[in-house]
Amino acid sequence: AAGVIQSPRHLIKEKRETATLKCYPIPRHDTVYWYQQGPGQDPQFLISFYEKMQSDKGSIPDRFSAQQFSDYHSELNMSSLELGDSALYFCASSLRGIQETQYFGPGTRLLVL
Amino acid sequence: KNQVEQSPQSLIILEGKNCTLQCNYTVSPFSNLRWYKQDTGRGPVSLTIMTFSENTKSNGRYTATLDADTKQSSLHITASQLSDSASYICVVPLGAGNMLTFGGGTRLMVKP
Numbered sequence: 001a002a003g004v005i006q007s008p009r010h011l012i013k014e015k016r017e018t019a020t021l022k023c024y025p026i027p028r029h030d031t032v033y034w035y036q037q038g039p040g041q042d043p044q045f046l047i048s049f050y051e052k053m054q055s056d057k058g059s060i061p062d063r064f065s066a067q068q069f070s071d072y073h074s075e076l077n078m079s080s081l082e083l084g085d086s087a088l089y090f091c092a093s094s095l096r097g098i099q100e101t102q103y104f105g106p107g108t109r110l111l112v113l
Numbered sequence: 114k115n116q117v118e119q120s121p122q123s124l125i126i127l128e129g130k131n132c133t134l135q136c137n138y139t140v141s142p143f144s145n146l147r148w149y150k151q152d153t154g155r156g157p158v159s160l161t162i163m164t165f166s167e168n169t170k171s172n173g174r175y176t177a178t179l180d181a182d183t184k185q186s187s188l189h190i191t192a193s194q195l196s197d198s199a200s201y202i203c204v205v206p207l208g209a210g211n212m213l214t215f216g217g218g219t220r221l222m223v224k225p
Contacts (some may be wrong), residue, residue, distance in 0.1 A: 004156070033213075042215040043157070056212045090156050096164070101147075102213065104156030 002026055004093050004105035012111045013081050021076040021108045025093030031055070032074040033092040033102060034066060041089060049074055050096055053060075086112045116140070117216035119203050123221045130193055134219045136186040136203030146206040148177050148188045151218070157202060160188070193223045 005024040018088050025032050031050045031061050035043040036059075045058035049068035059067070063081075068074045072093075078085060092102040120138045124133050138146065145164045147158035161170045167183040174197075176189045190197055203216040 021151045033203050035213075039118075042217060043213075045207075048212065058212055067215045088154070092156070101186060104158070107154070109154070 002039040004091055004103055006089075006091050006105040006108050008108060009106065010109050010111075012113065014113050015081060015083060017081050017112075019110060021077045021083060021089050021110070022077070023074045023090075023091030023105060024028070025074070025091075026073050026103055027094050029093035029098070029103075030072065031096050032068055032072070033077050033094070034060075035075070035090040035092065037090060037102075037107075038084075041088070042107075046076070060088045081110050082113045086110055117203055117205050117214050119201075119216040119219050122175055123220040123222070125224060126193055128221060128223050128225050131189065131191050132192075132193060132221065134188045134201050134203075134221070136188070136216055138184050138186070138203070138216075140205040140207055140214055143181065143184075144206055146177075146179055146186050147206075147213075148175070148186075149189050149202045149204055152176050153199075157204075158207055158225065160201075174223060180198045189197055190221075193221075195222060199225045 007022045019047040033048040034046040037043040046060040048056045052068045066076045088107045090107045092104045094102045120135045147162045150155045152159040160225040163179045166192040179186045200218040201217040205212045207214045
């Protein structure tokens with residue numbers, strides 16, 4: 001079965017650079033979630049989209065923005081990168097419902113030097 | 114404050130043995146509780162979802178229990194295998210939007 005696809009899988013950037021992470025949800029899933037997981041930490045919810053509209057906002061820095069496109073894929077744009085942004089960034093997708101399961105992608109490992 | 118706390122933080126067991134992981138939560142309002150398994154460097158994989166009306170739910174060798182009165186859940190792993198070595202995370206959605214609040218996880222290591 002198709003899973004959530006994230007690209008790139010690994011990314012190395014320098015401080016103050018920008019990065020764009022992409023997420024392709026499971027076909028027919030209408031909701032996308034972004035999470036940030038620092039080394040040894042729990043995943044932290046950043047932002048989610050339902051039907052291309054922002055549905056919830058978590059601890060996403062102002063330097064980050066995201067959107068969901070007409071084909072339901074989502075992009076997380078990160079500007080003015082800081083060392084502390086080094087983390088695993090997970091995208092999850094689901095089909096909106098009362099108990100929908102969020103299916104996580106493999107993650108993008110971002111390293112800021 | 115909405116919180117999800119897990120114990121123990123880490124656990125080492127021998128292959129074939131059983132173990133039980135604990136989760137206490139204070140998230141309100143409560144709709145459901147999920148257990149995820151996360152291998153190092155990989156995305157979490159859902160094991161079970163339980164609503165407040167469910168007491169027990171099984172998924173193969175994994176059995177989750179939920180006591181909505183005491184706000185406690187447990188995940189019991191039977192006849193552990195080496196591949197069970199991973200972090201097990203208790204997750205509760207926060208609010209109607211299903212933002213997931215993750216517990217600290219229990220890092221399980223199964224040794225031969």
